[in-house]
Amino acid sequence: MADSKLYEILGVSRTASDSEIKRNYHKLAKEYHPDKNPAAGDRFKEISYAYEILSDPKKRQTYDKYGLKGLQEGGQGGCPPDDLFGKFFDIFGMGGGRPRGRARGEDTIHRLDVSLEDLYLGKTTKLQLSKNVICSHCNGVGGKLGAVVPCRDCQGRGIKITYQRFGPNMTRQLQSQCMTCQGLGETISEKDKCTKCKGKKVVNETKILEVHVEKGMAEFQRIYFRGEGDQLPNTEPGDVIIVLDVKEHEVFQRSPNDDLLIKKEITLTEALCGFQFVLKHLDGRDLLIKHGPGEIIRPGDLKGVRGEGMPHYKNPFEKGNLYVKFDIKFPDNNFATEEQMLQIQSILPPRPDFVMPTGEDVEEVNLMDYVPNERSSRGRQEVYAGDEDEHMHEGPGVECAHQ
C-alpha cells in the first residue's frame, strides 16, 4: 500500500535522498519550531516524527513497505495509536483527537535507557523528576488578591509586535515576548508578591514516577503519565512522556516481529559433524543448542528455535523465535599433512572431471590474494585531479558539473 504521508509532511518525494530529507527537515523544523511559532506545536511534532522515521533506513524501509500501520505493528513507530498516530489521522480528516478545552501545557519528554533484558523480563523503575506545581500558598495567584494587574507595556498580551523594514516596500512583523512581564501579561508589585513562590504562581517540586517497562515493549515506545507535566494556572498540565532508549545488546538483535537473532561461528568440523553450544538467554537461562551430524550447516545458514524470541507486548506468554545465523570457521592453512589430505579427499565427494587442454595457447598462472583498490583508487584520484584542473582554468566550452 502506498502511504506517503510522512513524505508529504516533509515536502519530499518517496524517492528523496537522505540529504534531501535532512535538508527539508531542518528547514521545516526551523519554521515551525514552537519557540517561533507557538501555535504550530502539532505541526512541529509531525515534522519531528516524520524525520525520526525517514532518517532511519530500517524504519523508512518498514514504512515504505507497510505504511504507518506497519511501523505501529512492528513497534518501530514509537507512538501509541491514541496519540501522534491519532493526530495523523486527524490531519488527514479521519477523526479522533483530543477535544479542545482550556489551554494545555507542554508535554515533558524524558528518555529512559533500558536493556534488552529489561524488555524481555519487564522492569519497574523509579524516575525522579522536578516539576512546577501550583503554589499552595497563593493558590496560583502569585500575590495578594487584587495585587495582580495587567502589564502596562504589552496591554496584558504578553507579547510585543514590532515591524521591520526589509527590501523596498516590504515590512516584516516580528513578535517577541514582553520583557517587562516575561510574557505573562501581568505584573505584581514587589511588596504584594506571594512569599512562597515570589509571584511565580508555581513552585518547583521533586516527584518520583514509577515507570513500568512492560515485557515486549519496543525501542522508542512511549510511556505516558497523563497530566504529570508542569502545572500552570488556568492550564491543563501536559503529559510526562517516557521514551524508551534500548541499548544495543552484545549478543542478541531484535527484529520488529519480536524474533531474536544471534550470530554464531562454528568450526568446519562442527558444521560437518554436528555440534552443541550453550547460549545464555536474556532471562539467565542456559539454552543448550544441539545439532547432530547428518545435516550440514553451510555459511550463512539460518536455523531457529521456536518460541525463544522476545515476548509480545501485551501478550507476553507468546514469543517470537530465536534465530541463529551461522558462520563457518575454516581450518588454518597447512593444517594437515599431505597424507592426511589424501585421507580427507578419500572421504569427501570426488573432484569434478578435469580435461587438460592441449595446444600452444595454454598458459599456467598462479592465484594471488585480492588487493583492494590497487588500480581503482589511483584511477579515481587522477579523475579528481583532472576535475580540479578544469575548475582552475575555466574557459569557454568547459562545463562545470556543480551539484
Ligand SMILES: [Zn+2]
Ligand atoms: Zn505563591
Ligand SMILES: [Zn+2]
Ligand atoms: Zn508585558
